[in-house]
Amino acid sequence: MSDPFLSLPDLETHIWDRLARGAATSRDPFRFVTLATQGTDGPEARMVGFRRADRVAAEIEIHSDLRTAKVRALDVDDRATILLWDPATEVQIRLMVTLRLVSSEAGRWARIPDVARLNYGTNPAPGTPVEAPERVTRTPDISRFCALVGAVRSMDVLSLAHTPHRRARFVGGHGEWIAP
Numbered sequence: 001m002s003d004p005f006l007s008l009p010d011l012e013t014h015i016w017d018r019l020a021r022g023a024a025t026s027r028d029p030f031r032f033v034t035l036a037t038q039g040t041d042g043p044e045a046r047m048v049g050f051r052r053a054d055r056v057a058a059e060i061e062i063h064s065d066l067r068t069a070k071v072r073a074l075d076v077d078d079r080a081t082i083l084l085w086d087p088a089t090e091v092q093i094r095l096m097v098t099l100r101l102v103s104s105e106a107g108r109w110a111r112i113p114d115v116a117r118l119n120y121g122t123n124p125a126p127g128t129p130v131e132a133p134e135r136v137t138r139t140p141d142i143s144r145f146c147a148l149v150g151a152v153r154s155m156d157v158l159s160l161a162h163t164p165h166r167r168a169r170f171v172g173g174h175g176e177w178i179a180p
């Protein structure tokens, strides 16, 4: 594969291609990513599945249970960062996004396999103290399912595979090289 870090237009195309592949491929390093939000007690981060990347709409998507702390945090501050790392190519990508909540949408729910739907029906609600871990049950429930659709405000990409390291930033389709 040719080096995508030789030109800014190639690099932007490469990033979106890689994001889309990550969202579609179960063993891809971009299949699971870190989502960081502003919680009431400070920054919070957790792993999430990366569900969709759409260059034309400049959107990404993740799914969650409506009752989780991250969804409550987004009520207060809808800005978030998604962090990705590919150890094979030594590339880090950071996506600065604004997340919009789409709750209980039937079209998305229809595309989720039965086994994955169990993730959106934990009883009691995620984060609730329980007397014993085996007391937790799971019932698929569309009313607890939400998509977090992220409008990508900017992207920051860093390659450790180059000497010196190469880093670029893209804001609203405009790219520039920056010092790593």
Ligand SMILES: Cc1cc2nc3c(=O)[nH]c(=O)nc-3n(C[C@H](O)[C@H](O)[C@H](O)COP(=O)(O)O)c2cc1C
Residues within 6 Å of the ligand: 032, 044, 045, 046, 047, 048, 049, 050, 062, 063, 064, 065, 068, 069, 070, 071, 126, 127
């Ligand atoms: C590999 C992996 C994938 C995960 N995928 C998701 C996901 O797609 N959506 C989600 O809400 N939580 C997912 N989780 C669980 C979250 O990391 C987290 O524990 C949970 O959502 C509660 O987070 P919160 O209290 O910060 O909202 C995943 C965890 C792991 C380890």
